[in-house]
Amino acid sequence: MSRAYNFSAGPGTLPESVLVELQAALLEFSTCRAGIMEISHRSQPFEDVLQSAKARMRRVLGVPDDYAILFLQGGASLQFYQVPLNLALPTDATDYIDTGTWASKAYAEAKTVSDAKVIWSSKATTYDRVPAPMDVKPREAAAFVHYTTNNTIYGTQCAAPPATDKRLFADMSSDIASRPIDVARHDVIYAGAQKNLGPSGVTAVLLSPWALARVAEVKAARGGLPSMLDYTVAAANDSMYNTPNTFGIFALERVLAWVEGQGGLPAVAQRISGRAARLYAALDASDFWKPHAQPDSRSSMNVTFRLKNGDLEGAFIKEAHAAGLMELKGHRSVGGMRASLYNALPDEAVDALIAFMGEFERRNG
Ligand SMILES: Cc1ncc(COP(=O)(O)O)c(C=O)c1O
Incomplete structure (x- = not known):
């Protein structure tokens, strides 16, 4: 083998022991007599994988029992749009913290479906900093504050969430599962898997009970949502409204098992x-x-x-x-x-x- 030390920003390096497990499962998974990529997402063996992935996520991240855990596709980039589409009306004030490229992309998408505003930015200093928690001053009417916990491109990270009583939504793509987080303090957390959770092609989304209830209200007021972009549809179908990324979810489950082992x-x-x-x-x-x-x-x-x-x-x-x-x-x-x-x-x-x-x-x- 000639594997180098891999400092890639994502897709990033995966635990070698997990790669070996994946290699074996590609050819034959469990007692299936077929590989993990070759079995139905409706089969019991895959259903077990999905439930185990959710259970590990709940344990590892400390996700409250009443939060929904979804495994979607389209990357964190789709969440930039899906989050405000599901959780804000066109007139709702949605406040964004601009700490770099991904944060500003999230804001740009939110602008198309809500009254989005950048309430703090470090653009003037080439995104070399994140706000101190007390520096975040949301609008009085803000429906939520969106922030990026770790800015992959600029190398900055929030030590703590913004100090506000507003609802918090977070893009945790590049530091999820690297430190304990207060999930219950957030109503929405999302992360592309390809840094700390597994291969690309799976996006983990955590939604509070408030968030899921709010989607139902927004959906009614918007006159409906496209099924594939509707969190309530994904939740009601346990992330299997359509064929999920079965291999990606299996790999994520194995990576979380590795984290537990650590x-x-x-x-x-x-x-x-x-x-x-x-x-x-x-x-x-x-x-x-x-x-x-x-x-x-x-x-x-x-x-x-x-x-x-x-x-x-x-x-x-x-x-x-x-x-x-x-x-x-x-x-x-x-x-x-x-x-x-x-x-x-x-x-x-x-x-x-x-x-x-x-x-x-x-x-x-
Ligand atoms: C913090 C952060 N958010 C969002 C993205 C975009 O993720 P995706 O490529 O899964 O859409 C990235 C990608 O590196 C990222 O680092």
């Missing part, structure tokens, strides 16, 4: 924050490196940085790749470097990156 989110969070701190310490150690995020907004999932001498960045990425450290190039919209440290990345990968950085600096500093 000791759950408190243990994962401790490991993740320790190694991110080591990497930031290396970046702070000399002015050879230029970390992008403000110290109090730094992400433990995506570490973004530049070199003081920008001309060396291409060589850094190329040489790192040759040394077995892949996908360190920053997002195409911002350049520089980005090391994504998702749950499944081994700690040794971060140590290897820090060692490589030291050596690169000695040769070029």
Whole structure:
């Protein structure tokens, strides 16, 4: 095998033990005498997978019993539209926190179906920070406040939810399952699976009882919703109104089993924050490196940085790749470097990156 340390921002690295399980299940799953991708989504073996995936999600994330857990398709990008379509009327004030590309895309979609407004933005400082919880000032009439817990492209992360009594909706695509969260404080949480939960093609959506009841009201006022975009249809059919991504849900179930085996989110969070701190310490150690995020907004999932001498960045990425450290190039919209440290990345990968950085600096500093 020649698997490198994979710092990809997503789809990202998956636990090797899970990949081995998936490999076996592709050929023959359980006692089915066929592979996991080849059995009916209505069959008992798949039904068991779906229920287990939901149960693990509930346990791992601490999802209250009365919240719906949905596994949808269309990525987090579809949720940018589906969330306000289902949960706001055209006249409803919907407040958005603009902390980067994905947050502003969510706002752009909300504008088409509600009275959306950006109430806080770090665009002027190239999205190098997130708001302190107290800095978020929603409109009096705000139906909800939408925020992005972790900004994958810029490498910033909210340490805590906004301090407001308004309903909270969160895009948790790039840090879900990396630390304990207060699910009950949120009415809507969604996340594309392809960072910490599994392969792309599955989107996890958590809805509070209030949210599901609100969809029914909005649906009536809008004169109906397209079935495939209607949360109540997805919930009533247990995510199987149409054929779900059966392989993706199976993989997600296995990844969550792996997270449980790691000791759950408190243990994962401790490991993740320790190694991110080591990497930031290396970046702070000399002015050879230029970390992008403000110290109090730094992400433990995506570490973004530049070199003081920008001309060396291409060589850094190329040489790192040759040394077995892949996908360190920053997002195409911002350049520089980005090391994504998702749950499944081994700690040794971060140590290897820090060692490589030291050596690169000695040769070029
Ligand atoms: C925070 C965040 N939100 C949304 C998206 C878009 O996700 P998808 O490609 O699943 O639509 C991404 C993708 O990287 C992301 O990082």
